[in-house]
Amino acid sequence: MAYKKIDKYFSFADIAIQNNADKNRSLIFLNKINSTIDWYPVQEMLIKFYPLGKSNEGERPYSPLLLFKCMLLQKWFQIKSDPELESQINDRISFKSFLDMPLDYPSPDHSTFSRFRKRLSKDAMIQINSLLLKQFYKQGISINKGVAVDARLVKSASKPISNKQIEKLKQGLDTLGGKLDKNGNIKKFARDHESNWTIKNDEPHYGFKEHASVDTDHGFILFSHLTPASHHDSPYFPRAVIHSMHTDEKIKTGFGDKGYDGLPNREFLAMNNITMGLCARTRSM
DSSP: OOOOOOOOOOOHHHHHHGGGGGGOHHHHHHHHHHHHSOHHHHHHHHHHHOOSSSSSSSSOOOOHHHHHHHHHHHHHTTOOSHHHHHHHHHHOHHHHHHTTOOTTSOOOOHHHHHHHHHHSOHHHHHHHHHHHHHHHHHTTOOOOSOEEEEEEEEEOSSOOOOHHHHHHHHHHHTSTGGGBOTTSSBOSSOOOOSOEEEEETTEEEEEEEEEEEEETTTOOEEEEEEEETTSOSGGGHHHHHHTTOOSSSOOOEEEEOGGGOSHHHHHHHHHTTOEEEEOOOOOOO
16 A cells, blocks of 8 residues: 555654653543554555555555544544644644654644545444444443433534535536536545534534534544534434444433433434433423
């Protein structure tokens, strides 16, 4: 495989921080994760699904394992945008250590993260995340005691446009010509056409909504799904809970805020013998 080679060397900065490494909690946590996970099968699965790096021609891309680990950092530390992720990687010692990058080696550009996300299908991401969680389970770390489902807004990397313009661009992509650049080649990267507008706390937001479930004991992300920002949270609760089942052990409790409370989700939990942990809505008399 032809990927960028990041030489592991110690700069003066790397040497200088060694004396304080035992006091950096984030560094200790991420180093523990790194040593706990067997990354080899994860890398093999990524290479199977990732289309780049299989030719020796052209500029070498970043390895899919490096970019996947960047995605994990973004989720674990709730980093809201790709430009912010790039900035955090350049700024944080613990992130560089987790990624096996020297301190003076720059982060991949934020557009690289966006392209990686688009090139790796949602199904592939789910399979790879499940592989990681099964590794934790085999080491005796329970991931099914309880799951908390929530949603957060994610800022789009694209420039905000109107809903009418979004629909017009989507129609253009339905034709072969809409998928080609001015030279007749398949577009490598297109504007994000899945973003749209929503209002939260009286503030307009343009981008996505991430629906995710988290293990209540350890904070592991069990499932994640991106939709346009305008999608309502509640219908994604059953999907998030079902896709949180990465082992034969069933989910014991499903938690969610009052936005998920309602008869469909209550019936879903009851039918699957999952303890109800939804916050009840205030009902008028």
